[in-house]
Every structure is written in C-alpha cells, then in structure tokens.
Amino acid sequence: MPYTLAAAGRSDTEIKKSRFLGLVMPMADRTAAQATLAALRAEHPQAAHVCWALLAGGHSAANDDGEPSGTAGRPMLDVLRYQDLEQVLAVVVRYYGGVKLGAGGLARAYTDAVAQALIGAEKVAIVPRQALTVRVPYAQEGAVRRLLQEAGAELGEVEHADAVALGFSVRISDAPALMQRIADACHGAAQWLDAAD
Structure with missing residues (x-):
C-alpha cells in the first residue's frame, strides 16, 4: 500500500563543509512541485544546488541541478520508492563548502539528507x-x-x-x-x- 506524508519533514546535515538541507513534503502534482521549487530557489539564492525528486500521480521526475549526472535526483527518488511513498516531493538544498565529495559521496549525502528528513515525517496510507x-x-x-x-x-x-x-x-x-x-x-x-x- 502506498503512503504519502501528513506534513513536511526536514533535515540539516554538514558533510565536509557542505551543508545539505533536506525537505520532504506532500505534493499533488508536478505543477505544484515546480511552484514549490521556485519558492525554495528564491529562499536560498546562495545555494549551489537545489536538487529534487518527485513521485506524484504516477509521474516520477528527478533533477540533479548541476551535480554530476545520477548523483542527486535519482538516489533521492530511490529513497522515496524504497519507502513506498507517493505524492511526495523531496528537495535537497546544497551549500557548497569547497571540498569535492566524489560521485559516491554525493549520492550518499543526497540519500542521507532525504532519509533523515523522512525520519520525522508522519506517513499516512493513501486510500484509493x-x-x-x-x-x-x-x-x-x-x-x-x-x-x-x-x-x-x-x-x-x-x-x-x-x-x-x-x-x-x-x-x-x-x-x-x-x-x-x-x-x-x-x-x-x-x-x-x-x-x-
């Protein structure tokens, strides 16, 4: 049975001087997700990257926002799928700290940011x-x-x-x-x- 979130969840992690702000929230569709992403970009103008993953209405999408291909959006999407979530947007805002993490390090950092944000978020069953x-x-x-x-x-x-x-x-x-x-x-x-x- 798929689940969604009752409310948003957050995480704030620092890895090798880079700050990763993880956000997960219920999201009806891609249009609403785009509006939320625009607001987050405006709220964090100094951020190096605003990466995201969306599962909503049978549509999935992920965006690395300038990070090496497959190191941010796809791992974030995998976390949502693994937790059987639907109608959820995951966003990680990264403030670059000057130390490169490598592809594996980036994938782990983005995965962890989303997983940590989900820890505090209440899941609710989606009833058909x-x-x-x-x-x-x-x-x-x-x-x-x-x-x-x-x-x-x-x-x-x-x-x-x-x-x-x-x-x-x-x-x-x-x-x-x-x-x-x-x-x-x-x-x-x-x-x-x-x-x-």
Missing part, C-alpha cells in the same frame, strides 16, 4: 477512491448529502437542472454500500451517471 455521479430528484438532495457526509465522501461538482446531479468521491471499499443506501433513500429514483454522460 472512486469518483461517482448520481442524479436525484430535488426532494432527495438533502438526504443524499447527509448520506455522503456520513460515508466520508468528498462532494465535488453539483449541477441543478431538471434534477440534481452530485459528483463525489468515496473510498472504493465503501462505494457499493453507499450506492445502495442512496438508491434506497431515493426509492429507485437515483440515476447513476458514468464518465461519458
């Missing part, structure tokens, strides 16, 4: 959800909204036309029972819409 849309008569809208709330569903788009269409997502394991409760509450008047509608 199913997106559904149901069309119900206006008279049943309130009852359906209550059922969604009781089931822990996340209400999305709601459209009011000749009937009310409610889009929502719910844990996959809870979907069949919730669909049955909605059908019962609507006395057979609920219409389930698929993505093509």
Whole structure:
C-alpha cells in the first residue's frame, strides 16, 4: 500500500563543509512541485544546488541541478520508492563548502539528507477512491448529502437542472454500500451517471 506524508519533514546535515538541507513534503502534482521549487530557489539564492525528486500521480521526475549526472535526483527518488511513498516531493538544498565529495559521496549525502528528513515525517496510507455521479430528484438532495457526509465522501461538482446531479468521491471499499443506501433513500429514483454522460 502506498503512503504519502501528513506534513513536511526536514533535515540539516554538514558533510565536509557542505551543508545539505533536506525537505520532504506532500505534493499533488508536478505543477505544484515546480511552484514549490521556485519558492525554495528564491529562499536560498546562495545555494549551489537545489536538487529534487518527485513521485506524484504516477509521474516520477528527478533533477540533479548541476551535480554530476545520477548523483542527486535519482538516489533521492530511490529513497522515496524504497519507502513506498507517493505524492511526495523531496528537495535537497546544497551549500557548497569547497571540498569535492566524489560521485559516491554525493549520492550518499543526497540519500542521507532525504532519509533523515523522512525520519520525522508522519506517513499516512493513501486510500484509493472512486469518483461517482448520481442524479436525484430535488426532494432527495438533502438526504443524499447527509448520506455522503456520513460515508466520508468528498462532494465535488453539483449541477441543478431538471434534477440534481452530485459528483463525489468515496473510498472504493465503501462505494457499493453507499450506492445502495442512496438508491434506497431515493426509492429507485437515483440515476447513476458514468464518465461519458
């Protein structure tokens, strides 16, 4: 089962006069990651490198930001994969101290910075959800909204036309029972819409 982070974690390590600031944080997608990276670069203008690795939405990416190829981003990505993380951005900000570490030393330093940041970060399981849309008569809208709330569903788009269409997502394991409760509450008047509608 994949995990994400409840909140950000940090580490601060010095290796041969170079300072490595490790950051791990929950991240929805690459667009959000790029915005976060831009903010970190602005926050650390004197840093020699801002290396990163991202696992989000089935997309993975890594960037060595000027370090020798394969010595920063890829090892950081491997740490995230090894810990079965998803929707997580790892960033290491390096302030160069004047002593070269070599390829092996760099890979260890970046790996350690991410691993240390993860030690203090709480992991939470990612629970698969199913997106559904149901069309119900206006008279049943309130009852359906209550059922969604009781089931822990996340209400999305709601459209009011000749009937009310409610889009929502719910844990996959809870979907069949919730669909049955909605059908019962609507006395057979609920219409389930698929993505093509």
